């Protein structure tokens with residue numbers, strides 16, 4: 419029955435997916451995408467709250483059942499990549515979450531609880547969900563779920579903790595024929611890079627860091643008075659990532675001590691590791707089987723990225739599963755993937771993804787035993803570790 423409800427609105431869903439795809443908007447500028455999603459949700463009886471959680475391109479759409487009960491949120495992402503458009507296929511993520519919510523809303527009168535769509539902007543580089551969490555946007559929500567287009571059908575994939583560090587040094591300019599008159603800020607940056615290379619020897623194998631020099635002076639006959647670098651740091655857990663940041667701070671202090679330059683470190687928002695709820699994942703897998711899709715766990719050695727969904731998974735039971743829309747030779751964040759995200763295959767798969775999400779939410783809303791299983795796992799696996 420839920421499947422039929424999603425099929426009934428398939429043309430509207432395809433139109434929404436294609437419109438967002440053809441009008442790519444980057445982080446925190448996703449105005450059209452929010453307008454189109456909220457208009458469709460409103461026309462199906464949802465109450466819309468936007469701007470939401472302190473972000474102008476965030477929204478919350480809610481529809482209530484016959485009584486109090488669990489509050490299940492479908493998370494919508496809809497930001498594009500600069501220069502590549504929808505090379506991550508977020509037009510499909512938004513459409514699947516909106517489609518699942520509308521499909522399920524047709525039987526909301528029979529259910530206790532709430533169906534919610536949370537519009538989450540700026541996944542690619544703004545950590546929109548972290549800002550939303552900090553502003554209370556996830557308060558009162560009991561379960562979060564979303565589906566991401568991919569080249570494989572996957573459940574239970576994790577994610578790394580990640581942070582961006584901006585490191586700056588301020589020294590003293592001087593003519594290069596009199597270097598002793600100056601304080602070389604670039605030398606301090608170079609010392610920082612070599613110090614970090616030393617840290618690689620003591621860090622765990624899975625620790626990852628990469629940096630670029632964003633400012634290295636203006637001319638070779640001037641001792642640079644200012645130099646700066648930007649690093650992306652990743653680790654398996656936010657706990658280990660915090661330790662790495664402390665190590666890096668010591669390296670920066672050492673570089674300052676050697677050169678006399680004044681350091682400054684700016685830390686970006688941290689995205690945490692991701693805990694995919696296995697009980698929710700298993701339910702999603704069973705539901706996807708009813709639409710003819712086999713879901714698998716990630717093969718050994720498949721690389722994992724970082725996303726702000728990790729932070730959500732630390733506060734409530736969460737799934738972020740993947741459906742295949744292109745062969746494994748097509749890489750995410752490319753023009754080829756963007757093409758795949760508006761193909762006939764993607765239109766077919768987004769209906770299946772929406773159905774899988776809607777059926778999983780229905781299972782949670784009606785099955786108390788499943789809810790207990792989900793929370794038992796969440797409390798044991800996530801709350802204990804963090």
Ligand SMILES: [Zn+2]
Pocket residue numbers: 506542751
């Ligand atoms: Zn992406």
Ligand SMILES: [Zn+2]
Pocket residue numbers: 506507508541566
């Ligand atoms: Zn993405």
